[in-house]
Amino acid sequence: xxxxxxxxxxxxxxxxxxxxxxxxxxxxxxxxxxxxxxxxxxxxxxxxxxxxxxxxxxxxxxxxxxxxxxxxxxxxxxxxxxxxxxxxxxxxxxxxxxxxxxxxxxxxxxxxxxxxxxxxxxxxxxxxxxxxxxxxxxxxxxxxxxxxxxxxxxxxxxxxxxxxxxxxxxxxxxxxxxxxxxxxxxxxxxxxxxxxxxxxxxxxxx
Amino acid sequence: xxxxxxxxxxxxxxxxxxxxxxxxxxxxxxxxxxxxxxxxxxxxxxxxxxxxxxxxxxxxxxxxxxxxxxxxxxxxxxxxxxxxxxxxxxxxxxxxxxxxxxxxxxxxx
Numbered sequence: 001x002x003x004x005x006x007x008x009x010x011x012x013x014x015x016x017x018x019x020x021x022x023x024x025x026x027x028x029x030x031x032x033x034x035x036x037x038x039x040x041x042x043x044x045x046x047x048x049x050x051x052x053x054x055x056x057x058x059x060x061x062x063x064x065x066x067x068x069x070x071x072x073x074x075x076x077x078x079x080x081x082x083x084x085x086x087x088x089x090x091x092x093x094x095x096x097x098x099x100x101x102x103x104x105x106x107x108x109x110x111x112x113x114x115x116x117x118x119x120x121x122x123x124x125x126x127x128x129x130x131x132x133x134x135x136x137x138x139x140x141x142x143x144x145x146x147x148x149x150x151x152x153x154x155x156x157x158x159x160x161x162x163x164x165x166x167x168x169x170x171x172x173x174x175x176x177x178x179x180x181x182x183x184x185x186x187x188x189x190x191x192x193x194x195x196x197x198x199x200x201x202x203x204x205x206x
Numbered sequence: 207x208x209x210x211x212x213x214x215x216x217x218x219x220x221x222x223x224x225x226x227x228x229x230x231x232x233x234x235x236x237x238x239x240x241x242x243x244x245x246x247x248x249x250x251x252x253x254x255x256x257x258x259x260x261x262x263x264x265x266x267x268x269x270x271x272x273x274x275x276x277x278x279x280x281x282x283x284x285x286x287x288x289x290x291x292x293x294x295x296x297x298x299x300x301x302x303x304x305x306x307x308x309x310x311x312x313x314x315x
Contacts, residue, residue: 011241014253063282071249072286073242197248 014073016137020194021066022186025145027058029180036173039165065187069194090128094121115164116157119171123153126175141182148178220309226271227302231256232264236299239274239291247287265289273298 031050038044098121126149134142156171163169227233234254239245245253251261268274273295277288291299 007237007241010237014238014241017252067246067248068284071252072246072288073249074244076241076243 012136012138015075016139017070018073018075019133019137019139019142020070020186021062021190022183023058023061023066025141025179025183025186027054027061027183029176029178029183032172032176033180034176036169036171036176039169039172040163042165065191068196069190090125090132093128094124097121097124116161116167118168119156120153122168122171123149123151123175127153141186145179145182149175223305223309224298224302226267226273227298229264231260232268233302235261235264235268235289236273236291236295239289240296240299244288244290246289250289268295271295271298 031047031054034047034050035044038047098117127146130142130146130149134140134146152171152175156167156174159167159170161167161170227236231254234256235250238250238253247261247265250256251258254261256264265274265276269276271294272292275290275292277290279286279288
């Protein structure tokens with residue numbers, strides 16, 4: 001009782017529990033994979049709209065797999081959140097990096113080549129989001145995801161690929177596949193570490 | 207006999223500590239509920255490591271004091287007991303933290 005009550009650590013543990021199941025990673029990974037395949041195939045619009053199903057699908061999956069194992073929690077609204085600042089900062093940084101690369105490579109004179117460098121912008125945005133999430137919840141796999149996203153940008157931008165959208169398409173497909181695999185691995189481990197409560201040991205009785 | 211009656215008013219801050227919050231199990235429950243909007247019974251079981259009976263008993267005490275609100279509902283035919291920290295409970299927890307920090311600083315000095 002003499003130790004301080006570290007509310008930040010308690011809150012971080014609660015947030016970490018929410019992300020342990022890997023469902024967010026799986027859904028984002030699948031979404032980016034579809035976007036990437038759509039870009040490679042030349043038509044991404046049908047996949048972009050799928051984002052509207054993200055929240056309802058996540059809620060259903062959590063109700064089916066997560067809440068019966070870890071219990072149900074609602075987070076407080078309106079508290080200052082570090083993640084949105086990371087997102088905003090990442091977008092700004094990504095834009096700055098993209099413009100810097102475009103100027104450095106004299107691409108401004110060749111507008112058709114802009115698409116090739118788009119992976120750099122998105123890689124910085126994604127890296128920022130996952131780094132923010134990693135700092136918020138303390139899960140190692142989000143640091144790895146941030147690193148993968150950051151490395152993916154320059155890697156796929158430097159590839160000489162035919163087609164305007166090939167670089168960005170391959171970037172999203174590759175990053176999406178990594179996130180999906182990471183999410184599946186986390187989900188399987190979660191199911192093993194958090195078995196369903198035994199029959200009859202349900203909620204408190206009246 | 208209270209510290210005041212004994213003439214030792216320096217111990218009064220310790221005597222004034224909210225005993226309802228001060229109990230370790232209840233303190234854990236309040237600390238978890240303080241950082242979330244609401245949580246169900248199973249979630250609190252996992253977070254606190256208490257037994258069902260223990261958690262249930264302390265929940266009742268906190269509810270009777272008006273520090274938490276307990277709502278029983280059914281979700282897909284499965285019973286769920288949702289707990290939510292009231293404004294009174296939130297203030298009590300904040301006051302407890304402030305009082306304990308003061309007491310511990312005084313003891314350390």
